[in-house]
Structures are given as structure tokens and as C-alpha cells.
Amino acid sequence: MDGVTPILDACPVRRAAQTNRLAGGGGIDRSRPLDFRFDGRDYQGYAGDTLASALLANGVRLLGRSYKYGRPRGIVSAGPEEPGALVTLGSGAALEPNIRPTMVPLRQGLEAFAQLSPAGTGPDPLGWIADRFSRFLPPGFYYKTFSWPRRLWPLYERMLRKAASSAPVPEQRDANRYEHRYMHCDVLVVGGGPAGLAAALAAGRAGASVVLADENAELGGALIDEPDTPAGRAARAWVAAMVGELDSLPEVETLKRTSVVAFHDHNYLIAVEERGDSMVPPPAQRLLKIRAREVVLATGAVERPLVFPDNDRPGVMLAGAVRTYLNRYAVMPGQTMVVFTNNDTAYRTALEAAGAGARVTVVDIRPQPRGALVRRARAAGIGVLPGHAVTAVRGRRAVRGVEIRALADDGRGVGAAAMELPCSVVAMSGGWIPSVQLFSQSGGRLRFRPDVGAHVPGEPPTLNRSRPAGACNGSFTLSACVAEGLAAGQAAAGQAEAGVGSGAEIPHPPPPGTDDEEEPALFLPHVPGPLPGPLPGKSFVDLQSDVTVADIVLAEREGYGAVEHLKRYTALGMGADQGRTSALNGLAVLAGQRGVGIGALGHTTFRPNLKPVRFGAIAGPHLGPSFTPQRRTPMHPWHEANGAVFEDTGTWIRPFCFPNPGETAEQAVRREARAARTGVGLLDASTLGKIEVQGPDAEEFLDRMYVTTRRGLAVGRCRYGMMLNENGVVFDDGVTTRLAPDHFLLSTNSSGAARVLRWLEEWLQTEWPDLDVFCTCVTEQWANATLVGPLARDLLRQVTDIDLDPARFPFMSMRQGTVAGLPARVFRIAYSGDLSFEINVPARHGLALWESLVRAGETFGLTPYGTEAMHLLRAEKGFIVVGQDTDGTVTPVDLGQGVPAATARDFVGKRSLFRADMLRDDRKQLVGLLTADPSLVLPVGTHLTDTPRPVPPVPTLGFVTTGHFSPAVGRSIALALVAGGRGRLGETVTAYRRDGGPHPVTIVPPCFYDPDGERRHA
């Protein structure tokens, strides 16, 4: 695998297995050991482990290095908020970078690699230097240097880019499949903790259709982290009862390992259901697009880290995470533990770790903690140091101990006296941060609650309907979570106007004994230094972006005191964890620095996605052939069988040409074009847009839409015309055929039918609803095989009952009859300028028609031709393609088309043709060009100047829109838009392009072949 170098040689001897695994307990399945590899070493864990818990069980502390300073990093959390170590999973086609090991279920053969430093987990001298000399690399240091000397900047830039991320790039195609699923429900409940379970059950009992999504593999939220005690067992039993009843309700669907990542307008939520790579049957992941009438957000809370010197050392973990590892995975991260806290909840970790045999000391910021849990800890013989703080962490690649100092009463400084405590784990808790991201995304406003020390949901959104419940709402006791969940679920079901049911009562009594009365937390922005002056070491606020307290202080000093400026200047909260654990601490430091409350600062925007989502899941199946629909004509199978070279024209796939064996495309095109001029050619023109316009006012309507009037057009006759937008610019062109007095058939550009239909409908429905007209697109109802050339009539006569006599079936008319026994409309329209018959049959007969014509054509030397010969033929005649020979500026006047006088009838776009700029005679006009060298073909996009030897910058006169070698004319021809071109016929100007020299060309009228148009009348 490129770039990820295992730093330790693969070790043939298995390490002593799972030194940190407790002898009993936990939710893992000890009967199912699983082998896995991390950074080239083999380990073993159990079914039910995550990669993180298995690594901790094996005593692996160091998982990677940080991106700016190369500092060693380990596991901090037990959930999706993991800010510490990101790893790379798999290799080759399975490689996936930036994975939180806390969210990866362990499986047999799993392979992971450390990342975030070229040195892997081994020695990293460059990182060491960056760390040591970090004072010379303050935030935004790159803005302040590298700009001199200027020519070295590209070199500096390459260095900077290389020094940034070291996550490897997937280089092989993804073998996984992804699906999309559209879901509609009355109530979506996000989060399957106690509040979410209660909400889902209340809504479900009320008869609502409910979707409950939880990102974990197991429902129950924090309750499944409870220890194996009577209270813990009761909690799990409650979860089981709730889940059991939810499963019994037919209108409730429960989705595990499903992360709701975005809350968009009108209650449109995006979620990802992870099923596992190589899942049989696929998909590996499903992207869920959920439209919910009501949303209950029971997204819980994440624990807030404390900010103190060297708080990033591997072994400094969140206290709640330590508890999760202990209870759910039976992993003791370290035998000697310092619990560092500002609140009561961390005492649970202390109690349970001590109960599992660890030597625990609690360091509590609060001067006099006296809560129930504190009392229990003291009673259990756990040492508690109130009014103290951790002021240093010993050990570099793993925690070896901490330095403790007493805090001054006001929390603004620490004492000079320090004591050392050896330990291998620091379990920290700075309180809890409600997960308000989705509420905020829904448009709800947040308010800062000083007692929680964090933002909680405030004013609800107006556009969306979201209700927070439980910990994400700032309610942390179990009874409050359940009560809020119930209320939210009932209200949501009522709002969703689902059936009325019971559910007013608590469905199952919440488990006893898990709600201890707690004392308030004490919030400090960070552990201060001994007054005056800071403590040595780096106090990290954001582990992912390597942002320290000093960085924030400096940013504020320089003027980046707005929260968004701070974020952007320091990169605070911009890592893959989206600042889940760091943003609030950053705000707290900034607020302290500015001397204001956190609530006064506002907060940065919580943007989707809450969690990163694979691009593959977002794209789903819409790739390759399903990226955009491919449209093929009914004759496509014949083209494929007969060696056509195809071209994409919009969504249509059309034959470009039909080369014979050994023939180049260019040779084929010339042969095809020659056949159409001298014998007979056959073109598949089925893609031509066709719209039927019918009704008593159809003629009046078309008269308002086309430059050329449709009045006086006899039934069975055809007339060419251009359609303009209201700005006077040519928008489409085509032929109108009158099928009946009140019935017309319009042809449009191949790619334009949908656009033209919409345009017609817009005017009919919004401007002229009084007109009695209906429009129907029939493009795909008809196949079109066009015979072109002097022998076209002779051939067609073999297979039709229509009288082809030119006197009775003249140019620009249409006849109905049969062709090859098929019902057909035959048009004498000549885009080629030669005698031609456009034969339209119902699409299902298209292939049969084509094959019949090919058979009948054998004796005539019938030559099928493709789009390129078609373009060559029309170019010889100077017929334009809207969009190629025109752009968004070209009017019919520019194209040399006659326009009705100002006093004549109105049509869409007419007024615009009489504006000042449209009347200029130096506008770009359509002309023909002849090169001095008749063999030189001017590529489209060649420009024209008046300067014979142009040296840029020189003004351009215009450009070539079409260029070909014409076999019929025997030389190269081109169409061009040239400023004042029609007034410069006969003049010589210079054709110029970057990749070819200047070349003299003569401006001529835009028609090179049969200028009197006699051949088409044949």
C-alpha cells in the first residue's frame, strides 16, 4: 500500500493477548475471538469489540500523530465524536482513510493502519522539531511568510501541502455497492437512547408511522454502558422491554448503525445505514432520504474534555469513554487512573474502575464537592483532591503520570506547589455538550445555558418541525430523558395527525437507582497557570486541528475575535470531527480572553454533515450508464451491428459515421457526403425534436412564437422558421408542417424538444391562457429515416405507395401513405440542400423501415451516413445549427434572416431586435470563409483578426463556427460570425489560433453549394 509504512516489522510471535481485558463481564462474546492487524502487528479481540476497544484491550496506546506538531495521539472517546486518533482501514480496493476506530466493529481479518504522520507510530523527528519550535509556527504562520522571494513560493507551497494531511488516497475502484432508499414517515426519531426509545414508543403507540434511527449497533444509548449491577441490569431490561414493544408495532421501523447526518428544508433528512463492506447481499451502505412530518431529536450529549497542559497524550481519555470501555467491552485502559473532573458524573467512572481493581484518584476542580456520588467514592476509599487541577501530564507516547496543583479559589490561577501522581490513564470530564447540531441545522436557535455550560435548543425552527428531547435538550437525568421523550413522541404523533392512540402513560417504568442527585459543575475555560504566567506545555482545545489555548489567545489579540474569524484563522473545529468536542472549549477560551460570557459570542454554524459520509453512498447507483440516461433511436441496433462510430449529442447517442473496414473516420465522412450528393444516402434523423400543436388558435399562437408567419401555410405544406427568446436571441429553429387546419407539427433541434415544449407551454399557460391550443411532444413516437441525394426518389418509389411526382409532391410538403408497408409521413425537407425525403414511421417500426430501405437500396448504392456528414452537407449550404453557429447573443438579423418590419405583427423577441445595440452594423454576422490554401480546414473556434501578423493582444473580429473539407466544392469551407461581416464580403482577413499560424481567408456569403437552391427542388 502506497505511503502507509508499517513501522514495526510483522511480528511472527503473537503479543501477550489482551493484557487490559478484564477477566469477566462486558457485552463482548469471548467465545468468538477475532484476529486483526494494526500497523503490521497481529492482535486478537472479541466479537462485540470495536477496533478501539480491541486496541485498548491489547494495550495499544499510540495510534497516530497529529497533523501540525506530529504529537503522539491515542483514543480519547468511545463514540463518533472521537477527536484523537484517526486510522486507515484496509488497503487496495478496500482502503478507507480517516476512520474513527471507535466506530468500527471488529471483524475477523480486519486490517488498519496508523495515519496522520509520514512516520506512522514510530519516531518522528520532524514532528518533534515542529512541536519543540512551535512558538515560531503560530496559527496562520503561513500567511506571514513564504511570500518572499516570490519565485520560491511554489516550492514553499508544495512543502506546506505535503506537511498537511497524511491520510492516504484511495487509488482503486470501490468494489462495494450502494443503494438509496426513500422513506416517508410521520415521526422520525433520531437517537435510540432512553429519550429516543420513549419518543418512538409514544408515537408508535399513538398509531404514527415511526422511524427510529441510531448510529450504534445496539439501542439504549448510555444505558448499555451501565455496569453489571442490579441497577445496570434493570436498565438493560428496560431497554429490552422498550425495544421489544417497538419491534411488535408494525408501523415502527428501527434502524441501527444508521447515522442521521443532515437536516434539510421541509423536514428532509439524510441518513446513512452502514451494513458493512463486502456485505452479502449488498449494499455496503444505504443512503436514506427521509421526509418526516415530525422529527424528534434525541441525539444525546458528548462529554466535554478539560483543557490542561499536554491533555493530548495517549491515555488522556474522556471519563465516560473509560466507563464505556470498562462496562461494555470489559477493558481497563490502565490500572492506575487519575479522574480529573469538574462535575459529579465522572465519579461513576472512578467508582466502577476502582470496583474493577484500578487504583483511582479523583482530582476535582470544585473546592467542596459533596454530591451523592462524591460521598460514595469517598466511602469506597477513593482519594479525592478537591480544588485541584492537573497542571502537567508526564509521558510522551503514553501517560506516565500527572502533576497536580491546588487551584486558587477564584479559579484564575494555580498554586506554586506541585505534586506528582503516577498513573497510566487520565479520565477527564468537563461536563456534557448537548448534541444540538441537527436541531441547529433544522433552523432552530440555540441559547447558552450557564448551568449546563453549553448551548441548548432554544426557539424552534419555523420552516422545519423538530423537537429536542433528553440530553440534547440539556436534560441529563434518566427520568427527565424518558419524560421528555414521551412528551415529544406524543406531541409529534399528534402533530403528524396520525391515528389517536393511548401512550399517555409511561410505557415501562424507568429503571431505578441510576439518577443520583448531582451538584452543579464548575466551568473553567482552561486550567490556568500560576499567576502570573502560563504553565509549560500545550493545552489543547482541538486535537484534530492542533489548536491550543495559546493559539486562541494570539488570534484574539491579532483581531480575530469573531467566532468565525477564530475558527478560520486557527482551523478550530474544522477537522473531520466538526469540532464536536472542541468548539465549545474554544468559545470558552475566547470568551475568557474577551471578558464576556460564552452566550454573548454566538457560535459557529453547524453545517451538514454531522458525520462524514462516503461519496460512494451519496452517488449510490447513479454512476456509469446510470449517470445520465442514454437515449438511443429505434435504429440503434442496426448502427451497432454495422460498425458505426458513435457520438454523444446531449443525451442522445448517434452514429458519427459508418467507416468501412480499413477506412478512417475522415475518409468515411467524405465518402458518405459524396454519396448523398451524387447517389443516395440514408440518415437516421429520429432524434429530431417533434412537437404537435393543435387547437383552434394554433395558427395564431405559432404566429406569435416564430419570426416567420405561419399564416397561409396550406395543409400538407412545410415552412422553416426561427424562434427567439424575448431578448431577441435565436433559441431554436425548425420546420413547421400543417397537418390539418388546426393542427401543426413542429420540428426542433435534437436536443431542444423539451426546452421548446416548455417554452410554448410557458406562453400558453401564463401569458395567453385565452388561446385554445394544446402542445404534445412526439419526438419519441416517431422514427425518422431520411433519404438524401439525386437517387432518393428512385429508391423510395420502390417501397412506397405515395405519388412522388415533384409536381404533386413538391419541395416543402408532406404526404401520408405507406413506406415498406408501414404507415408513414413523408416530408420533402432538405437540411442537406439536396433532394430528400424524411420518412417518419411510428417508432416501433423504425428498425423495420431502416432495414427495408437498406435492402431496397442495395441496387442504388445506398450509403448510410452519420452526424458528421450531415453537418458537412448542411455547412455546404450555409444552414446553421443553433448552439453551434449561434450563441447567446445571435439574432436572426445577425444570421441574415429577414425580419418583419417594426409595424408588422408582433412575435416573441421582436421588440428586442430594435434596441440600440441590435441595430449596430458592426455586430457579429454569419458569413462564409474561404481559406487561401484550399486544403486547410479551419477548426471551429479559430478566431479572425484584421492584423496579418497578429501579436496578442489584438482585437478579434469573430470566430469560426463550422469548418469542413467539402468534397462537393472540392475545398475547405467555413462558417463564421464576423463583426460587420456582411459588409465585408470579398475582403481578406487573418484566421488565427493558438496552435496554428495566421492564415489569410476571404469573407464570402455563407453558402458554398448550389446557391440558387435548385437541387432540393428536383
Next chain:
Amino acid sequence: MHKHSFLDLLRHGLAGNRTWPRMWRTPEPKPEYDVVIVGGGGHGLATAYYLAREHGVRNVAVLEKGWLGGGNTARNTTIIRSNYLQDPSAALYDFSIRLWEGLSAELGFNVMFSQRGVIHLAHSLHDLHEIQRRGNAIHLNGVDSEFLDPAQIRRMLPSMNLDCRFPVLGALHQKRGGVARHDAVAWGYARGADAHGVDIIQRCEVLGFRTRGGTVTGVETTRGFIGARVVGCAVAAASGVLATMAGFRLPLETSPLQAFVSEPVRPFLDHVVMSNAIHLYVSQSGKGELVMGAGSDPYVSYAQRGSFDQVELAVRALLELFPSLSRLRFMRQWAGNCDITADRSPIISGTPVRNLFFNCGWGTGGFKATPASGFVFAHCLARGTPHPLAEPFGMERFHSGALIDEGAAATVAH
């Protein structure tokens, strides 16, 4: 104005980084200024900077309703190029690139302008024609670019799948194009303007204009009335709102444009890649994230909210071109509000109110123009007449019909 260098890092680092000066002052608004610029984004700050530096007009205030650089300056995908179809556009945007090339040195603040090249892909004959026309047009305008064939593209972008649903047939490569650090542009200009005496007043929202006899005399703000001889508005999406306050309409509508980034990975995409046909533009940031743009939500909105459907389309396009990125992950999305004109070209113009000028309508591509926009708008505010490069961009073109149509070339936002 002090120009930063490595020596500063050394000097201030030795002092524990406690000696860095403030980037800009936070002054109280004065009762009156010669020029008030409404809008403290890149364009407004650049205008203030060039007013002071080029024209010696230093009694200037920039009023920003939020935090400076917080609008589209902070929300775009930072692409810089000048390969525009129409002559006036190519001239203006190329002037911008020339200013970009000296900007870090001039401001003494590294805006990280990375000339890594912008590659426009062609997926059809029509696309090939279009890039030829554009490449030759800008070549004649003195803007360098080169055409790439598929083999050259493969060498420059080894991870690209050329044989996708709409096969890549060629490309137009503008080597001088690239990306820059968007926030740094606002900060650098703010610092520069401040050093020249310009008052940058954040959290000051304009609530109305005061006029006398059809001439503007100042602005009503959340911090009281501020008098001004000349007022220039560079407020992008809020232009319509300010125009309404001043009593006229503008030929534009405001739509949200979606952008997003992936998680960071090692450098692998060394150029900016754009595709009109499959609607994608992507580059890799200095931190290693892929920065991508999606289409705009096609309706008027000031909500500045991310939406998913446009992003989905862009992700499909990404994987169509780079299939191996399927396992890379989408990290964050956001929206900016774009003021989009009928011809996709900006308006740098006087208005029906004397001495009130608007610089708006940059639509989805205003970032790249920041220096030139500020430069020519400063000229306009200082002299009352348009800079020669800005002459074609007056509002009167929507009456005369002399539109500068970039619509065809701008089917994808950027």
C-alpha cells in the same frame, strides 16, 4: 504598512507570540466620510484599499453588517481563472490575475495564491469547439492557455477516468489560474486598508439611504446615520435589498450556490478541474480536502442553507471522473448567496441615485475578480466615471441590449 516575513515569526516567537499587533482597528464610526463602502467582503475591502492607495482617498469607511469577509468571500471554492468567452470579461478577469500575482507581496500577507492551473474538460465535440473558441479568444487577448489531448490529461491527472459516461476528449489548461486562501484575501485587504486609515466598522448594518435632490448624502445604519459624499455598495446577494431601499430595481436575482469539502487526504490533485458538461469543479486545498462546487438551487433564496440535491449531482460527477474516490468521505457543505444577472456578467455602475454606485452581479464567480473588482470600483468611486475595463459592465447594457453573455460558458457555477 508592515509586510510580514519569516523574521517576524522569529522575533514574535522569541517574545512568546505576545507582541503580534492587531490586524485592524475597531473604530467608532465618524459622522461623515468622503466615501462609504457598504459591504466588508473581499470586494468592498479591496475597493477601500485601492481607493486609499491608488487615489489617495483615505477618509473612507467600510460598513459590514456581520464580520468582515463573512459573506461569499468565506463561502466560495476559491478558483481563480480568466478564461472567459467574451472580450470584456477576459480583459477584466485577466487584469485580476495580474493583480493576484503580486498581491501577497503587495499586502505583506500571504494570500496563498497557488497558480496550479485550471483544467476545463471537454466531453463532446461541442465542448471541444467551445474550448477552442475560448482558448483562442483569450489567447488573442493576451491570456495564455493551452489545449490538452487525452494523453496529456492522463499524465496530469492520473487518477481521472477519461472513459466516463461522457468521455473526456480534451481540455483547456490555463496555467496561471489556480486557487487562493479566501479568508486571507479579506484579512489582507482589511489590514492594508486599515493601515491606510480606512475605518472598518463591523456589525454595522445599513438600514437605508439618505438622499437630497436625487443625490445620496449618507446611510442610515444600526449605529446611526453616517454621512457620505459618495456611497459604493459591494454587497453581492444583498444588492437587491439595498437597491430597494434606494428606490430602484436591479437586473439580477439571488440564488444559493452549494459547495462542499471532503475529509483531508494527501496531495494527489495538483490542478483545478472543471467540467461544464457534467457540472463539477474540484481542487484540493492546502489542508488536503477536496473543495467542490455544486450547482445553484435554481430559485430566489436568501436562506443561505445547504441543500442536498445539487450536492448529490456534483458527487456523482466527481465519482464519474474519479471513481477511486468512492471511499473518500464527504465532510461538510455550505451555501453562499449569489446575485446572478441575465448575462452572467457583473454590474459595475452608477445608479438612478447620484453618487450612489453598485458593484454587484458577480454571480457564482466573484472571488477570482476580487482585486480587479476593487481596483475598478475604487476608480469609479474616486472619479465618478467607470474605469475603462469596467465600461462595458454598466447597468445600461440591460436597456441597450449590449449584454456580455457568459451564460453559455458558465453553465456550471464557479
Next chain:
Amino acid sequence: MLVIRCPWCSERDQTEFSYHGEAHIARPATPMDRTDEQWGDYLFFRSNTRGPHRERWLHAAGCRRWFNLLRDTATGRILAVYRPDEPPPAATAG
């Protein structure tokens, strides 16, 4: 992605619809009598309202019929849906 209630098809995702600008911009009855300025105003100049905005939508991937929305462009809230032949509601509707 909004949910829009088509007057004929009921609630659908916004991606089925297309937006076609401000509503009630009447086409001059006799365009040739208009000055360039009046004509340009009709063609290009829009209220671009921040707040309740009357606008035209087409159910493009549905019934292909046009209708109007009164929508708050600041919040995205749809205040009213009405057919082209119905009188426009007051800006405070909803």
C-alpha cells in the same frame, strides 16, 4: 429541497419543479411602443425580494402545469400556492 404543493398533483419534492422567475411581470401589450428602457425593465429588472415573493413554478417532471407560489425567500416558507388564473394573495398570506 423544499416540498411544493402543486395545485393539481399535491405535495412533491422540489426537484420535480422548475422555477421561472418573478410572477406578474406583464408583457407590454404593444412592445414596439415601449422605449428601450421600458423594454429592458420588463426583460431583466426584478424585485428580487427578500421576504414574501410571488414567483412562477412549473411542475416540470409532473403535470407540466404552471402555477404561482408566494414564498418567503428569507426563510423558505411557502405562504401560498395559487393557479395562474387565481388572484395573487396578499404578501402576508399563510
